[in-house]
Amino acid sequence: MSVIIALDLGGTQIRLAVYPKDGIDPIIIKKIPTIVENIEVFDRLSDLIETVWSVDSVDAISIAVPGPIDPVTDTVVAAGNIPGWDRFPLNKKLSQKYSTPILVGNDANLAAVGEWSYGAGRGHHHLLYLTVSTGIGGGVIIADKLLEGARGLAAELGHITVMSDGPICSCGAKGHLEAISSGTAIAQYISEQIALGHNSELSMNQKQTAKLAYTAARNGDKLAIEAFTRAGYYFGQALAGFLHIFNPSIVIIGGGVSQSGDLFFSPMYKSLRESLMDSAYLDLDNVPIVPPQLGDDAGLLGALAQARIYLEKREYDRLVK
Numbered sequence: 595m596s597v598i599i600a601l602d603l604g605g606t607q608i609r610l611a612v613y614p615k616d617g618i619d620p621i622i623i624k625k626i627p628t629i630v631e632n633i634e635v636f637d638r639l640s641d642l643i644e645t646v647w648s649v650d651s652v653d654a655i656s657i658a659v660p661g662p663i664d665p666v667t668d669t670v671v672a673a674g675n676i677p678g679w680d681r682f683p684l685n686k687k688l689s690q691k692y693s694t695p696i697l698v699g700n701d702a703n704l705a706a707v708g709e710w711s712y713g714a715g716r717g718h719h720h721l722l723y724l725t726v727s728t729g730i731g732g733g734v735i736i737a738d739k740l741l742e743g744a745r746g747l748a749a750e751l752g753h754i755t756v757m758s759d760g761p762i763c764s765c766g767a768k769g770h771l772e773a774i775s776s777g778t779a780i781a782q783y784i785s786e787q788i789a790l791g792h793n794s795e796l797s798m799n800q801k802q803t804a805k806l807a808y809t810a811a812r813n814g815d816k817l818a819i820e821a822f823t824r825a826g827y828y829f830g831q832a833l834a835g836f837l838h839i840f841n842p843s844i845v846i847i848g849g850g851v852s853q854s855g856d857l858f859f860s861p862m863y864k865s866l867r868e869s870l871m872d873s874a875y876l877d878l879d880n881v882p883i884v885p886p887q888l889g890d891d892a893g894l895l896g897a898l899a900q901a902r903i904y905l906e907k908r909e910y911d912r913l914v915k
């Protein structure tokens with residue numbers, strides 16, 4: 595039997611799943627912590643693959659990594675949470691060890707591919723996927739193809755400017771969407787407002803989190819509600835821009851912040867409607883805005899889909915030659 599090995603490399607965990615030729619139920623699933631003292635992350639990843647390498651004939655190894663991939667040089671451009679992975683030649687290093695096609699993709703992009711192939715976006719040809727958690731990432735499918743850009747840097751949807759004089763983003767720029775609408779940004783805003791003397795039941799908490807803010811907002815805390823309203827409102831403005839550019843037939847919004855319901859989505863819909871140049875972007879085809887379906891497995895299933903798309907194309911090319 596031939597199998598595909600899929601991996602999802604996160605800041606805290608490396609997850610691995612072995613999938614059969616068809617279907618999305620893994621034969622084997624494993625997870626290990628990403629960072630362990632004195633062992634390179636690459637070695638941990640490679641050793642994890644080693645544990646399943648001999649189970650069957652491996653058609654491909656496909657990996658989701660937390661950073662953009664340059665399709666020209668086939669390097670990981672930067673993986674924020676992984677030390678030493680700046681312009682890292684992951685593909686080349688694994689190819690030296692394993693004689694099977696190695697495919698590497700950005701995790702948010704692959705989550706979009708996963709939802710498109712096996713989740714909420716099945717049957718759509720134009721799809722916009724966004725995840726709003728500690729950061730904001732996304733992926734775009736246009737005419738059945740993942741948008742990568744010239745150097746794999748496209749679809750950084752959290753890093754567009756929505757407030758020219760706004761807070762500093764994790765990337766260092768000012769006023770990006772991620773610096774206003776992510777979970778980290780919601781917590782940060784509350785801390786700042788408390789420091790300025792605003793009243794809140796959260797005042798006694800030393801370290802703010804979006805989760806604490808959610809509970810406070812549900813209890814009617816004005817500052818917490820304001821933080822979510824601000825996040826949702828600016829997110830809606832950005833989303834209008836994305837609809838203008840990509841004109842998707844479905845929008846999938848996931849991540850922890852998206853689970854805060856009306857607190858986030860009511861202001862989002864308000865500003866989205868206000869900012870759209872024409873309601874046709876949403877209404878003409880009843881474009882749904884829906885949650886993802888694959889949960890924590892989106893990265894693994896995206897990596898699986900990436901491998902199957904590659905293998906199908908290789909087979910097609912072989913047949914037509």
Ligand SMILES: [Zn+2]
Pocket residue numbers: 752753754763764765766767770772
């Ligand atoms: Zn940024």
